[in-house]
Amino acid sequence: MVYYIDMASSDASPPRDSCAFLLAQVGAHAAQRFAERLEPLGLTPPLAGVLRLVAQNPAMNQSNLADRLGTSPSWIVALVDDLEERGLLSRTRSSEDRRVQELRLTSGGREVLAEVAEIARAHDRELTAALTRDQERQLHQLLSEVALAGGLSPGVHPGYRNLGRPEG
């Protein structure tokens, strides 16, 4: 977690935080609260992300997953190990290419993913609780424009290296 202080204002007392600072501050808060909400399920955001991606792309393999998340294949091994040990997903050797592990959610995995989705919706409601429906739509629109201009892929949180990568 990167801590920082709003740096954009002059040396005199800061008149207001910059947009960039507010984005980093509120975004870190959002990510942290989401992680806290996942804790009772024994999940971390990366584990939940893997569940979600595998649900959306059945028979996806670990290479695809590493590319999509912008992380190292070795870490994917650890994440998939964890989820497999809990019985939330299964590995199956592909019959076409025996190097490949096909990943699929188990029924238990689908149940847990449904809980995660509910948590995410509650999280979103909490975060925007202070806004009117109209303000929420405005915020969504503005953030979407900033994300687009920044080259961020819809739906995927940026790691340090996956910026500008085309959608898998």
Added chain:
Amino acid sequence: MVYYIDMASSDASPPRDSCAFLLAQVGAHAAQRFAERLEPLGLTPPLAGVLRLVAQNPAMNQSNLADRLGTSPSWIVALVDDLEERGLLSRTRSSEDRRVQELRLTSGGREVLAEVAEIARAHDRELTAALTRDQERQLHQLLSEVALAGGLSPGVHPGYRNLGRPEG
């Protein structure tokens, strides 16, 4: 860095990312770009944050700093060591309480901080380049409301533990 996938939409193809997800995504991007921009100066966001806080509060001590940033005193030691070795700030034992180290920027520290401030302004311009001035003001207003409702202290990036802490 926490990676995750938008979890709020149903199992069917996601109609759009949630506000919470967009905030985390764009916020992580903003923090990452800021860190990249600081690299040529040999600084990290936490180091820059210490410079800024010491500039705003001359003769501040390390305890104050740890409280304000919501981090452990032992980490503050390492950050201050680093900045002191580069000649950007100085430690002076307080004459009133010999346990206390009073921190002050050197003239070199003030010069570097001025560069950091310029970088931060350029960073903010880049991030909001896709928005009109009016949209930028809207975004600022909306983010401020979300930050306020979330109990975030103006000007201080949240660590894992300093939420809801009153401003030092």
Added chain:
DNA sequence: TATTGTTATACTCTATAACTATA
């Protein structure tokens, strides 16, 4: 020779615990 997955290892960031000096 290239690719998928795996293991072994290492590095960064940050905290906790134990300690020293001072109050």
Added chain:
DNA sequence: TATAGTTATAGAGTATAACAATA
């Protein structure tokens, strides 16, 4: 006894490198 700072140590979260199996 309590507090400011320091040192030593440890843990989480990742990456890189070397390797095995398969293509």
